[in-house]
Amino acid sequence: MSTGRAAGGIRMRTGVRGIAVAAAMVAALTGCGGDGDATEAVTGTGGGEEKYQPAALDATGLINALPLSSDFSSGTYSGGDAELVPEAEAAEFCSKKMEDVDCAGVKGAGIKDLALVGSSSEKTATFTLYGFGTEAQATAVLKAVEKVRKTSQGEAGPFTPVKVETGADETFAFERDEYVGVYMRVGTVVSYVSTYRFGPEQAQSAAQVQLGRLQVVAAGGDPDA
16 A cells, blocks of 8 residues: 655644644633634523533634635645535535435535645645534444444555544544545534645644634634734
8 A cells, every 4th residue: 555654744834723822712711721722601490510612613714614725834725715504515526425325314515625836746635614403413423434444445445544633522434545535523513624745744734724723713714803
């Protein structure tokens, strides 16, 4: 199997896009810490207890949370405009992109393609976000996709699990040939980062860029400020 690890890896620009800054902002706004925790505190009705609403994004949030070419500092990236998939089309779109699994509860999706300009290696990445009604629905889709990936065969052979670290609520990744796909969940939002010729290290970095924007937007912030 040819994977070709890149020596460098995509680096996120400094400022509000930094993962540490994003995590600190989420913790400050929600009053809770922990890796990948992007929940919003809500005052409960019984005994002064607090309940937490999992992070959710509307249509605008899905678009704003998708990475821009300017988020990457290693090379120049280009891509078309981010595209929004409305709720009426989201279930079919999600199922086709996520290994034909049942995407029950999906409320909308956003997708963005980026390519490395002038690269002879044709490095490309596609970022897709899916908003679900509940965390349980989002988790069910992730588990279904992971099961399919673990059992998929085909002419190119099986997918191989890859260890990645992102800080999301849930994360897993697979590679095959020159493809690496990173799947994450933050609250009710599922992220799928599909990369070609990035290698595991750059794929992880790309996923962290996505996570940084997603956390900031989910916490009510502006990732481009």
